[in-house]
Amino acid sequence: MAAHCHAGLEVNGWAEDPEAARHTSVDLAGRALRSAPDDLNVLALAAAMLGYFGEDIDVSLGLIDRCLTLNPSSARAWHWSALLRVFTGHPDVALEHFQNYLRLSPRDRMVTHLNVIGEAHFFSRRFDEAAANLLASLDLAPSFPVTYRVLAACYAHMGRLDEARDIVRRLRVITPAGTRYRDPELRELFLSGLRLAASEAG
Numbered sequence: 537m538a539a540h541c542h543a544g545l546e547v548n549g550w551a552e553d554p555e556a557a558r559h560t561s562v563d564l565a566g567r568a569l570r571s572a573p574d575d576l577n578v579l580a581l582a583a584a585m586l587g588y589f590g591e592d593i594d595v596s597l598g599l600i601d602r603c604l605t606l607n608p609s610s611a612r613a614w615h616w617s618a619l620l621r622v623f624t625g626h627p628d629v630a631l632e633h634f635q636n637y638l639r640l641s642p643r644d645r646m647v648t649h650l651n652v653i654g655e656a657h658f659f660s661r662r663f664d665e666a667a668a669n670l671l672a673s674l675d676l677a678p679s680f681p682v683t684y685r686v687l688a689a690c691y692a693h694m695g696r697l698d699e700a701r702d703i704v705r706r707l708r709v710i711t712p713a714g715t716r717y718r719d720p721e722l723r724e725l726f727l728s729g730l731r732l733a734a735s736e737a738g
Contacts, residue, residue: 539564539585547588549681558589565590569599576610579603584616593624593718611641619652625719627656647676651683658686659722663694681707689729700733 542561544550551557565585572578580603587596600620603613614637621630634652638645654669670687677683684707691700717723 537581539568540581543585543588547682548679561585562589574606576603576607576613579606580610580613580616584619587616587620587623593620596620597624609640611637611644614640615646615649615652618656622652622655622659623718625659625717625722627659627722630656631660648673648680648683650676651680651686654683654690655686658690659717659725661693661725663690666690667694685730686726688733689726692729692732693725697733700729704730704733 539561542551542557542564546554546557546561562585565582568575568578569582579599583596583599583603586599587593590596597620600613600617603610604617607613614633618630618634618637621627621633631653634649634656637649650669650673654666654673657663657666657669667687667690670683670690673680673683674687684703688700688703688707691697691703717726
C-alpha cells in the first residue's frame with residue numbers, strides 16, 4: 537500500500553520529486569514481494585506498481601497471472617490485470633479482464649474504473665466509446681490527470697480540436713503531461729493526439 541501511495545503522488549502530479557517517488561514505489565513493491573511472496577494483495581498491487589514504473593513488464597504480467605491463478609475471484613486482481621494489458625498494448629484483453637472485475641465487484645469499485653475502459657477503447661481506436669467512458673470517469677474523479685490526457689488525445693484524433701484544446705487547458709492546471717504505455721504504437725497514438733491537442737491549445 538505504501539508503494540501504491542507513492543505511485544499516486546507521481547501519477548497525480550503531487551510529488552515534489554517524481555523520479556524519487558517512482559524509485560520509492562518500485563523499491564517498496566519489491567520489498568513487499570520479498571516479505572510476502574504468496575500474499576494475494578501483495579501480488580496484485582506489486583504487479584501494478586512494477587508494471588507502471590518497472591523496467592520489465594513481463595515480470596508484472598507474471599505476478600498478476602499468478603495472483604489470478606491462485607484466486608480467480610479476486611476483483612482487484614482483475615482490475616490491475618486489465619490496466620497492465622492496456623499498458624502492454626492488448627486493449628481488447630484488457631476489456632475482457634475488466635468485465636470480470638465489474639462482475640465480481642458490482643458495488644465496491646475504484647473511483648477511476650471507467651478511465652481504464654476509456655483507455656482500452658481509445659487504443660482500439662473506438663474513439664466515440666472511449667470519449668463517453670472518459671467523460672463519465674471525470675464525473676466520478678474530476679481531478680485524475682490520466683483521464684484528461686487520454687480524452688484530449690481522443691478528441692484530437694476525432695477531429696474535435698476545440699474540445700481537445702479545452703481539455704488540455706484543464707489538464708495544465710492539474711499536472712504536466714506524461715505517459716505510462718509500453719507498446720510503442722499505442723504510445724505514439726496517445727502522444728500524437730496530445731501533441732495535436734497541445735498545438736491547438738497554443
